[in-house]
Amino acid sequence: MLSSLAAPEIKSTAAAGLRTAVTILDKWGATGEQGEAILRVSHSTYARAKRKDGLQSINLDRDQLTRVSFVLNMHAALRVVFDNPENLYGFMRMPNHNAFFYGRSPLEVMGSGDFVAVYETFRRIDALRSSQW
Template identity: 35%
Template sequence: MQEIDCNDPKVVRIGFKTALRILEKWSCSQQQIQKLLKLPENYESLEFEQMCLSKEQVERISYILNIHAGLRVTFNNPKNIYGFINMVNHNSPLNGNKPIDFICNGELEHFQRLQVHIDGLFGGGA
């Protein structure tokens, strides 16, 4: 498997645009997208080249891409792939919350915990 250089601006740009498309398919509001990726309020009016993403923002993008990949492996229909994130889930660590609400709390750790949870759904374990 080829290693991806997350410091390469081209890789970051592609990852960012892909993450935005995924978040839109997850039916995220602009406020949720802004919170999930720690973007400024005017991010929609900025050119990507004007944006300087932090290491944490790149990590958040990576988690979104990996969560989406895990959902694609776990589920075979688009309704579940894109709808899971907005469904109430009573399993730990979600405990009756929607996954989107769980990761929107602002803590990077919650992205990691959700990714582990989704990976466990397929039987891959943590």
């Protein structure tokens, strides 16, 4: 879909996605360092994305766009699973005792910044959505 957009539209769409992902990470209680690692962006880019008027256009590579997409889709899955804001935003900070997490929270796992950790967390969160249908 992005490939059909002109360069300025891609940069604008990427900025909007990044701003939304940063807002979600903030609501999940991610530290700045965790958010930067999860999205694989610099401290200055993350700080600009947190400001309402700080990021109107940005170049993100395929890996960064994929990470933004994972955060957005995890949030969408959690919105299907949970009705109340405490669980919707708190789930990612809660210790999880399933085999992949071994007592760590999803944010702790993804906070390493490792792509596989982010992907596998996304996969498991997205699977929660399936069980609701």
